[in-house]
Amino acid sequence: MDVMNFNETCHTPIRRGTPRFKTFVRKKLRLLCVRIKTNEHTEASVRPPKPRLQKPGGYFSGISQIQKRLSAEQYPQRIASLQANRMSLSHVSLANPGAEDYPLSKARTSQRTPKPTLVICGAGIAGVSAAYFLSQLWKGDLFLVDENPPLSFTSDRSSECYRNWWSDAAMLALMNRSIDLMESLARQTQNAFHLNRRGYLYLTAQSNRVEEMISEAERIACQGAGDLRIHEENSKTYQPAETPKLDGADLLLGNALIRQHFPYITEKAVAALHVRRAGWLSAQQLGMILLQKAQQNGVRFRRARLIDIEVIAGRVRRARLNNGESIACDIFVNAAGPYLKEIGRLLEVDLPVENELHLKMSLRDHLRVIGRNAPLLIWSDPQELEWSMEEREFLRADPQTRALLSTLPPGAHVRPEGRGESQMVLMLWDYQARPSPAVVWPPMEDPLFAEVVLRGLMTMLPGLRAYGKKMPRPQLDGGYYTHTPDNRPLIGALSIEGAYVLGALSGFGIMAACAAAELLAAQILDKPLPTYAGEFTPQRYQDAAYVARFVNDAPFGQL
Ligand SMILES: Cc1cc2nc3c(=O)[nH]c(=O)nc-3n(C[C@H](O)[C@H](O)[C@H](O)COP(=O)(O)OP(=O)(O)OC[C@H]3O[C@@H](n4cnc5c(N)ncnc54)[C@H](O)[C@@H]3O)c2cc1C
Numbered sequence: 001m002d003v004m005n006f007n008e009t010c011h012t013p014i015r016r017g018t019p020r021f022k023t024f025v026r027k028k029l030r031l032l033c034v035r036i037k038t039n040e041h042t043e044a045s046v047r048p049p050k051p052r053l054q055k056p057g058g059y060f061s062g063i064s065q066i067q068k069r070l071s072a073e074q075y076p077q078r079i080a081s082l083q084a085n086r087m088s089l090s091h092v093s094l095a096n097p098g099a100e101d102y103p104l105s106k107a108r109t110s111q112r113t114p115k116p117t118l119v120i121c122g123a124g125i126a127g128v129s130a131a132y133f134l135s136q137l138w139k140g141d142l143f144l145v146d147e148n149p150p151l152s153f154t155s156d157r158s159s160e161c162y163r164n165w166w167s168d169a170a171m172l173a174l175m176n177r178s179i180d181l182m183e184s185l186a187r188q189t190q191n192a193f194h195l196n197r198r199g200y201l202y203l204t205a206q207s208n209r210v211e212e213m214i215s216e217a218e219r220i221a222c223q224g225a226g227d228l229r230i231h232e233e234n235s236k237t238y239q240p241a242e243t244p245k246l247d248g249a250d251l252l253l254g255n256a257l258i259r260q261h262f263p264y265i266t267e268k269a270v271a272a273l274h275v276r277r278a279g280w281l282s283a284q285q286l287g288m289i290l291l292q293k294a295q296q297n298g299v300r301f302r303r304a305r306l307i308d309i310e311v312i313a314g315r316v317r318r319a320r321l322n323n324g325e326s327i328a329c330d331i332f333v334n335a336a337g338p339y340l341k342e343i344g345r346l347l348e349v350d351l352p353v354e355n356e357l358h359l360k361m362s363l364r365d366h367l368r369v370i371g372r373n374a375p376l377l378i379w380s381d382p383q384e385l386e387w388s389m390e391e392r393e394f395l396r397a398d399p400q401t402r403a404l405l406s407t408l409p410p411g412a413h414v415r416p417e418g419r420g421e422s423q424m425v426l427m428l429w430d431y432q433a434r435p436s437p438a439v440v441w442p443p444m445e446d447p448l449f450a451e452v453v454l455r456g457l458m459t460m461l462p463g464l465r466a467y468g469k470k471m472p473r474p475q476l477d478g479g480y481y482t483h484t485p486d487n488r489p490l491i492g493a494l495s496i497e498g499a500y501v502l503g504a505l506s507g508f509g510i511m512a513a514c515a516a517a518e519l520l521a522a523q524i525l526d527k528p529l530p531t532y533a534g535e536f537t538p539q540r541y542q543d544a545a546y547v548a549r550f551v552n553d554a555p556f557g558q559l
Helices: 021-041 063-071 103-110 125-135 169-188 207-225 255-261 283-296 337-346 389-397 399-405 449-458 462-467 509-524 538-542 544-552
Strands: 117-121 141-146 161-163 200-204 228-231 249-253 271-275 278-280 300-303 306-312 315-321 326-328 331-334 354-364 376-379 412-416 424-428 475-483 490-493 499-503
Touching: 117 125, 117 326, 125 141, 125 283, 125 499, 125 509, 141 283, 141 315, 161 169, 161 509, 169 207, 169 283, 169 509, 200 207, 207 228, 207 249, 207 271, 249 255, 278 376, 283 300, 283 509, 306 337, 315 331, 331 337, 331 509, 337 475, 337 499, 354 449, 389 399, 412 449, 424 449, 449 462, 490 509, 490 538, 499 509, 538 544
Parallel strands: 117 141, 117 331, 141 300, 200 376, 228 249, 331 499
Antiparallel strands: 161 278, 200 271, 249 271, 306 315, 315 326, 354 424, 354 475, 376 412, 412 424, 490 499
């Protein structure tokens, strides 16, 4: 999940190491070496899907998992050649969805097929949302193609959070719209997908950052996120509980006020920003509702791999599947998640995306350190972890682990998971970048992840130290953020007539899916477009001023 961060340095005191650590680190480093060697021999994309949460033996299952991965099916390269007249993205400008060259009208006038046909590749949250919005108005056939069961890939790995709090105004507008759509769907379904509004709580222990927090919050509030309310010690006006109509954010100043409402937070915290139009939901339930409604509207699901797209005279004509089926199509939507680039290659379009591995873990907080009604808790300060002298020696000895001794980035976060008697919590921290040229599924684990994330979260939640000697067994999983250089999604027409993309949803695909798919449907169906439409078209990279502003300066990266 993307969480917004603030960037300054904080130092925490070094804590004495625990006796189990030496054996632990030895085992883990041994595993790490095995994994790294194994990885060198792993070819491009290893598919397909597998179970959602892996239960490691001890902390990590290690070698048996690696062996399974090695024996997995190797994903083939593109297997068919393409017809003539294909152009790369950089050569052709975006078809203006409102202009006369609207692809559907061409398909209709061509009389090639009795009914126009639309094929969506990928039944993750992007594909099913697209199927849902398109099926409401599309007059022809609509196929949703996925080689895996719907919603079983990246969309099954998310931490399912959402927020309207974005420093990028276009993203903020997109998310506000998406949340409107999710709220409307929640009302129609008696909240079958458990959308809550607990909020995000960003915390800092650095008093010199409070001014920066306030000015950033004021800026975001003015962009349309809602009001900023500032509460000082003894404030009676702050309402910590979920309040459906409340948006904007509450800024709590002073440790006493923070701990009055969140007693499990460290005594070092000096400010907390509670973003209100935010929370989490069940992504699987949301996706299944969208899929069922799409199917009721006539969408047909094909469980097969898309292996080729025929392009004739510069426009999409046919999609070929690995079950031998070939579907004549007028409109093709690439919603292939981490395989966006590969599917783009079938059209000879080079999509500007990269994949990055992101991990998460869940564990049973049986000591109830974290309040069950807590919002998503995010530590916004960079931090140095506490290691004993002995641990430091071990970590320093290996170039792979040495970085764990330096200052690590902000953003360690945690939230309660499950309802009723559940004691589970989800924990995440992207403490190191993990660019991934190949998609390996299930993704490789980091043998130190659980230990590092738990230690990182102890800074914000000192009660977690009780798990220092004996951590409950974590369950680990992860997936890929497919992202563009500016970390905005790709939504819109490609240079091949009839071809569209809906992807690069990075760490915000669950929260953005509804508005992104609605926007794509408006483009394909030639409907009025929202003001932010132009901000997400693939063609934006042809605009030198845009590239200079967003790509070179990289002002918002992933956060
Ligand atoms: C650890 C983690 C935490 C996250 N937390 C959040 C969060 O809190 N909030 C949030 O909003 N987002 C979050 N995300 C991001 C979110 O999960 C993704 O943005 C989203 O799931 C992407 O959806 P998608 O449909 O684009 O891709 P996917 O779900 O990967 O779907 C793509 C589908 O395309 C199919 N496919 C690919 N190639 C082919 C082919 N040739 N033929 C047939 N089918 C094909 C695949 O099988 C797959 O089913 C998180 C992601 C991760 C990894």
